[in-house]
Amino acid sequence: MTARSIATITVDLGDRGYPVLVGHGARVELAAVIPDGTRRVAIITQAGIPWTVDPGLESIRIEIPDGELAKSLTVVEDVCRQLAVAGFTRLDTIVAVGGGVVTDVAGFVAAVYHRGIRFVSVSTTLLGQVDAAIGGKTGVNLVEGKNLVGAFWQPSAVICDTETLESLPPREFQCGVGEIAKYHFLGGGHLDELSLDERVAACVKIKADVVMADEREGGKRAVLNYGHTLAHAIETAGEYDLRHGEAVAIGIRYAAEVAHRLGRIDADRVAEHERVLSAYALPSKVPDELTDDELLALFARDKKAIDGVTLVLDGPGGVETVVGVDPAVLVGSFEAVR
Numbered sequence: 001m002t003a004r005s006i007a008t009i010t011v012d013l014g015d016r017g018y019p020v021l022v023g024h025g026a027r028v029e030l031a032a033v034i035p036d037g038t039r040r041v042a043i044i045t046q047a048g049i050p051w052t053v054d055p056g057l058e059s060i061r062i063e064i065p066d067g068e069l070a071k072s073l074t075v076v077e078d079v080c081r082q083l084a085v086a087g088f089t090r091l092d093t094i095v096a097v098g099g100g101v102v103t104d105v106a107g108f109v110a111a112v113y114h115r116g117i118r119f120v121s122v123s124t125t126l127l128g129q130v131d132a133a134i135g136g137k138t139g140v141n142l143v144e145g146k147n148l149v150g151a152f153w154q155p156s157a158v159i160c161d162t163e164t165l166e167s168l169p170p171r172e173f174q175c176g177v178g179e180i181a182k183y184h185f186l187g188g189g190h191l192d193e194l195s196l197d198e199r200v201a202a203c204v205k206i207k208a209d210v211v212m213a214d215e216r217e218g219g220k221r222a223v224l225n226y227g228h229t230l231a232h233a234i235e236t237a238g239e240y241d242l243r244h245g246e247a248v249a250i251g252i253r254y255a256a257e258v259a260h261r262l263g264r265i266d267a268d269r270v271a272e273h274e275r276v277l278s279a280y281a282l283p284s285k286v287p288d289e290l291t292d293d294e295l296l297a298l299f300a301r302d303k304k305a306i307d308g309v310t311l312v313l314d315g316p317g318g319v320e321t322v323v324g325v326d327p328a329v330l331v332g333s334f335e336a337v338r
């Protein structure tokens with residue numbers, strides 16, 4: 001930690017590497033991380049985001065709509081046209097200020113505008129700070145599915161200003177907590193014993209290590225999807241009163257049960273999963289309306305399902321991808337989340 005209590009974690013990807021600054025008020029460091037040679041800055045944000053930033057250079061402000069619907073090619077085109085009208089070129093830098101929707105859209109615009117310009121993310125949600133803003137996955141949705149169009153495009157820096165979390169609505173905060181619960185089982189250990197700043201920094205470090213080992217998700221990066229197979233099935237099935245992180249929490253409990261039934265983890269480790277989810281007041285039950293058959297059918301449509309149902313499961317060597325899980329085990333394990 002520096003005198004300002006800002007931790008810096010490096011995502012070391014050679015010439016695509018970058019710092020992630022974590023701390024209360026860390027956004028004051030923005031001007032210091034704007035890439036050298038930047039002429040002007042485009043701040044991409046949303047009307048409802050109350051945080052202003054000072055890039056220390058001439059800037060324009062572009063607002064995108066609120067909500068998941070903003071993650072569209074129409075919005076990307078609109079933003080690119082505003083950049084073109086303002087005469088932005090590769091000498092300029094995009095600064096995203098907001099949660100995952102803003103950083104995903106702004107990052108994708110940065111990846112494609114003039115075939116790629118530099119961008120910095122100032123992440124203002126817990127989910128963004130521990131996951132979405134780190135690692136260079138950018139993109140938008142199609143009607144046919146989420147995140148189907150995108151690019152790996154690493155930022156030049158990421159700022160996780162924990163002061164911005166103080167005004168997050170509680171459910172929005174819980175969304176990030178579900179992802180934090182995931183990091184407990186990716187080597188994080190007792191993250192619940194840390195302060196919020198330390199916890200965010202610890203999660204960023206775990207994510208940075210995974211991204212450094214497998215930037216383009218050729219293998220190991222899939223562990224970041226721990227708990228996500230059931231979560232995505234629930235989210236695809238319908239509009240339930242569950243945030244993404246809450247759906248991930250249910251998915252984590254389910255994955256623990258599958259791993260236990262496959263003999264990969266013992267009852268104590270299952271209890272550890274239950275303890276973590278309950279320490280964070282996260283749910284662990286699927287909505288009653290969803291039948292086992294519906295969920296199984298959705299598993300088969302999962303992007304990982306190449307050779308039978310593929311899950312990310314805990315085991316003696318830690319969390320890893322397991323191919324072709326026995327359907328009888330998948331069905332039996334639903335009991336634990338009913």
Ligand code: GLY
Pocket residue numbers: 131132134135137221224225
């Ligand atoms: N959110 C998962 C990943 O970045 O790979």
